[in-house]
Amino acid sequence: MPTVLHRAYRGAAGLVLLFGVAQLAVWASGVKPATFPLPSAVLSSAADLVRNGSFLTSVGSTMEAWAEAMVISVVIGVLLGLLLGSLRFVESAVWPVFEFIRPVPAVILVPLVLLIVQNDKRTEIAVVVIAAVWPVLLNTIYGVRSVEPLATETLRSFGFSPLAIVRRVSLPSAAPFIATGVRVAASFAFVVAVAVELVGTGMGGIGAFAAAEENGAADLSVMIAIAVWAGLIGIAVNLVFATAERRLFGWHFALTATTGGEE
């Protein structure tokens, strides 16, 4: 399609334009590279990072914690969501408790969890789970609530057990919403993992690598390059989950013209 291509060209032009203007502005203003690096210096630092073994180990450490936390979040979020979504009275009754727990920024829990768990990686995973479970849980509840009542009632009148109804009706119809929750959780979990690594000392991972650079060599172009790589990983994570969501549940979004639950 020509319009898609057209937009891609313009998007690329925007990137080049921003880069060029920034490069010219920094170069013309004559600030020292230590105060503010040229964008080209950031690019070359980013290229160096790929060959830096300890950076790659840090990325691996972050992604490992992220993956473990995602598995746990999805299991807890979906199971609890199916339960609460099916028992609407219970769900609306526990809502005030949620309203109190949910806004607590998970990162603030790092010192306490660290004391209780006495293990850096487990602390990171626990805190990321506490943050990432919410999008999965809430979207699952939302999905179960929007199940066609005729379907559940039909199965009930034919004598299916509540568990069978959840398995045959609630779970499949809530699946697109769950997928949206998982996608949102995946991006958020990555951000929280980096935050935890930055806050907790000696946890390893991208956040710790960035903090060490700030405390050590303090090369601003490297620090920005780390953020650039983190951004690219974030895009990759979102792309993988968004593509899977579209592949699996494209029919749902085409049918309802929505994008799943709340973000």
Added chain:
Amino acid sequence: MTAAAISADRRVVGVLSNRLTLFVVRLVVLAAAVAGWQLGTESANNPFYLTPSSIVADMYHRWFSGPVSHLWLTSDATGNLLPSIGRMLLGWAIASLVGIALGVAIGRVSLLADLTEPVVHFARAVPPPALAPVFLFAFSIGTPMELATIIFGVIWPVLLNSIEGARHVHPGHLETARAFRIPAATRLARIILPSAAPKICAGLRLSLALALVMMVVSEFVGSVNGIGNEMLEFQTNTDITGMWDVIVLLGLLGMVLNGAFSLVERRVLAWERR
């Protein structure tokens, strides 16, 4: 909402008979949750898990037992809680203004939308904590660093929702305005902004919740005061009561912020529901 969901809602309303029942049930559940927390922590008798009554008592002594002239706030509260909340709200306000202005411009000008799309999508994917060291280096410890971290962290939901909202204004309304030669400023204030308002509000709400997170992160990394900085002190002194105080305080703060936002939103968007 589908017809099925509405009929399901009606049934639930029927079961609950009215809102009052739900309210009472919620209160009871809330009380039961607190009681369970109290009893559970009492019987566990674990130094890490404190009873809510001891947390509330400690919070009172630490923050809310000050002189009346200071609205009962102690010097600890005025020195840490107020700067935190102030920075959070200021950062959120700046991010909101910039995000709405940029978002409406991008949403209305398709050339701008095409040019900025990859840039915006890349920038919002950058985990704000990864930039905290950059801001710390650029601004050194203090309020500018914290504001920069908060603003960068919370601007994206407002920006993206403003773009969405401004892009999908009813074309008929705009054409009518053009036919009547309504000036651009009036078009913006009377047609585009109101039509984008529900989306913008959704973005503002997400950003407000994120602002609390970014406030904590920024104060952990580069602050000499504030709630996050207090948490670091408690960590150094292994003051578990202090840690619980902060956690409960942030839960309450988040609840109050969300509630206040809902009140304002209901007022602002009252015309939309009818």
